[in-house]
Amino acid sequence: MHTLYWFTRDLRLHDNAALLAASKSDVLLCVYVVDPRWFAPGPLQSRAMGTHRWRFLWQSLMGLERSLRALGQRLHIAYGEPETVLPKLAHEHRVARIIRSRQPGIQEAGQWQRLKEQLPNTLFQQFETLSLFTEGSLPRALSELPDTFSQFRKQVEKTRERCSERLRIRTLTSLPPPPGFPEDNRGDCPAIADPQHPLPFRGGEEMGLAQLKQFLFVDHGIAQYKETRNELDTWDASSKFSPWLANGCLSAREVADSITEYERTETRNESTYWLWFELLWREYYYWYALKHGANLFRRDGVQRKKRQATFYGHRFMAWCQGNTEYPLVNAAMNQLRETGYMSNRARQLVASCFVNELELDWRYGAAWFEQQLIDYDVASNYGNWQYLAGVGADPRGLRQFDLDKQMRQFDPVGEFIKRWHGNSKQPVGLHTIDAADWPL
Numbered sequence: 001m002h003t004l005y006w007f008t009r010d011l012r013l014h015d016n017a018a019l020l021a022a023s024k025s026d027v028l029l030c031v032y033v034v035d036p037r038w039f040a041p042g043p044l045q046s047r048a049m050g051t052h053r054w055r056f057l058w059q060s061l062m063g064l065e066r067s068l069r070a071l072g073q074r075l076h077i078a079y080g081e082p083e084t085v086l087p088k089l090a091h092e093h094r095v096a097r098i099i100r101s102r103q104p105g106i107q108e109a110g111q112w113q114r115l116k117e118q119l120p121n122t123l124f125q126q127f128e129t130l131s132l133f134t135e136g137s138l139p140r141a142l143s144e145l146p147d148t149f150s151q152f153r154k155q156v157e158k159t160r161e162r163c164s165e166r167l168r169i170r171t172l173t174s175l176p177p178p179p180g181f182p183e184d185n186r187g188d189c190p191a192i193a194d195p196q197h198p199l200p201f202r203g204g205e206e207m208g209l210a211q212l213k214q215f216l217f218v219d220h221g222i223a224q225y226k227e228t229r230n231e232l233d234t235w236d237a238s239s240k241f242s243p244w245l246a247n248g249c250l251s252a253r254e255v256a257d258s259i260t261e262y263e264r265t266e267t268r269n270e271s272t273y274w275l276w277f278e279l280l281w282r283e284y285y286y287w288y289a290l291k292h293g294a295n296l297f298r299r300d301g302v303q304r305k306k307r308q309a310t311f312y313g314h315r316f317m318a319w320c321q322g323n324t325e326y327p328l329v330n331a332a333m334n335q336l337r338e339t340g341y342m343s344n345r346a347r348q349l350v351a352s353c354f355v356n357e358l359e360l361d362w363r364y365g366a367a368w369f370e371q372q373l374i375d376y377d378v379a380s381n382y383g384n385w386q387y388l389a390g391v392g393a394d395p396r397g398l399r400q401f402d403l404d405k406q407m408r409q410f411d412p413v414g415e416f417i418k419r420w421h422g423n424s425k426q427p428v429g430l431h432t433i434d435a436a437d438w439p440l
């Protein structure tokens, strides 16, 4: 059988159930599609793919290509829309089956559906490789996913060992050969700007697995993670796994199993539990996105809760450019623009400021994050934004952080604000224009 494997957010050979299924073919065409629409401005002011994320993704693709070549395979990188590129390749190479990893997000689901319609005689298969669980191994049906994270955690928590050990798959060591390999048009992809990242993030499976080993077994950062995870700007205060997890360079099951291994061989404490607990947040949002579909992107959220919000261009720009009246927010937003990363605590603060102080429609903030974050993940991003905006999975409703208090607690001597230039010389106030857009 001739199979086309469509790599998406699963850029790895380890623990990849979808690729394992594809490996049972006579001929295998491995494809990654770079969609030009990612680089064009979207309806919410931002582009889907910013420069930092694109660089990380490209590094990950190059790493994947090296791994595939070592097994006699190749990676076809196509620049074009999947609905055009994939049917053409499928016809050219007499493809009988297309496989990919299952993904949350309505655009992703829509593309899969349109491909099926275009290729009615082709077999389409999806496998769950992004999550800890499969849909079938969840304690309840997806339609019964709890409305809050705590309920979900209580349901699944006891199954940690079971889910990851049972579902994890070994690294692939052989693959069927590629077809006579077609020229790809990767040269048409946008250029990579500024190839050196200011933080030690480098895309690819090898780097993701190295970071897993480093944080757990070399630095033992996991052993005090619960105390350090809220720090704003220390490299080993949190795991930094997110960019590799988001691109699938690292499998969540691999991380879960490594935590278990660490607890077995090194130490088991509240911190080691907490890293698993955070992985469960990611897991919850994965299923939340699949369950709620288009409601993930609604202004009134999955709760359909009407909230007063509008779009003030000057407030939005000030927030994006780190030029508000709030130095801590500015510093975090500058860090995001310059590096493509921001700590979890800072994400909560800037999102709270966006919704509460600046009174903006949360979806514009989420779209800016989508453009900037190297760890952008549709489910975690939109799920967390809904939560902060009080229209998602938070049973307590809208949360507002006291920014002065947070500054005293997390940046008492102003080190973070200084490093990321949070003290704007001419901050943009809330009321620099009146209701009729007339500059004051």
Ligand SMILES: Cc1cc2nc3c(=O)[nH]c(=O)nc-3n(C[C@H](O)[C@H](O)[C@H](O)COP(=O)(O)OP(=O)(O)OC[C@H]3O[C@@H](n4cnc5c(N)ncnc54)[C@H](O)[C@@H]3O)c2cc1C
Binding pocket: 229, 238, 239, 240, 241, 242, 243, 245, 246, 275, 278, 279, 281, 282, 283, 285, 342, 343, 344, 345, 347, 348, 351, 369, 373, 375, 376, 377, 378, 380, 381, 382, 384, 385, 388
């Ligand atoms: C407004 C907002 C938007 C966010 N957008 C994203 C996003 O696009 N992509 C993304 O991966 N994370 C997102 N997060 C979650 C979280 O901030 C990042 O996962 C975390 O900061 C990444 O750093 P780390 O890997 O060092 O995390 P660690 O603290 O070391 O956590 C380990 C892993 O657990 C998962 N995790 C931790 N916290 C969360 C959380 N709140 N929600 C979901 N998963 C979590 C991540 O996979 C992370 O890598 C967002 C949070 C907020 C408040």
